[in-house]
Amino acid sequence: MGKYPFVRLLLFLLAGLNTGCAALYGLKTPGARSPEDIMRVAKRYGIPAQDSYRIDTGYRAMLLQWDTSQHRVAIKNHVQPLQALYYTSNGALETFHVNCYAGGFPNLRWNRTHAFDVFPPRQQAPLDSIVSLSTQLRYLQPMIGTATVRPLPHERVIIVYWTHFMGRQSKRFIRLIQRNAALAPDPQKVKILYVNADDFFTE
Secondary structure: OOOOHHHHHHHHHHHHHHOOOHHHHOOOOOOOOOHHHHHHHHHHOOOOHHHEEEEOOHHHHHHOOOOHHHHHHHHHHHOOOOEEEEEEOOOOEEEEEEHHHOOOOOOOOOOOOOHHHOOOOOOOOOOOOOOOHHHHHHOEEEOOOOOOOOOOOOOEEEEEEEOHHHOHHHHHHHHHHHHHHOOOOOHHHEEEEEEEOHHHHOO
16 A cells, blocks of 8 residues: 555545545545635635644654554544544543544534534544644644644644545534534633645645
């Protein structure tokens, strides 16, 4: 599978979808996007400009430094195009949500078990410790008009990974996370950082 086996496998699976049901899911061809394109789509998806980032491509290499014999599932989960990671104020991963666990057709059914009816949502993907909040923040590149990353003194920080090529699935996912954050006892103490990952899927 080459140097980046999980990324290449995901791209292979997405290419296979294009011959069948990708159009019904609203998927597009993966590829690099300009900052202007990303911000235009982000605005359409309801992402605040001041909280918009893109992932540094070095993030991939960091993930693949982990021993795949021990962390194969965790690495696979962290290279998915749609993710929501809920971190506590001390940087611990509290609950993790990944597209490959959502199921559903023609739209992903993130809330099929009513996990998002409460805040924080009930657990979906297995928890791991390979990517702490501080590690996440090191690989975020600010977009045009983005504020400096300062998640504290928030009680929780939500990292939302999204991609243009996931089309309406990204839009639906982002709105679900926003609705869920509004359920917090004090939504002002919840910080959502939106991270575009299209560049991650260009190799």
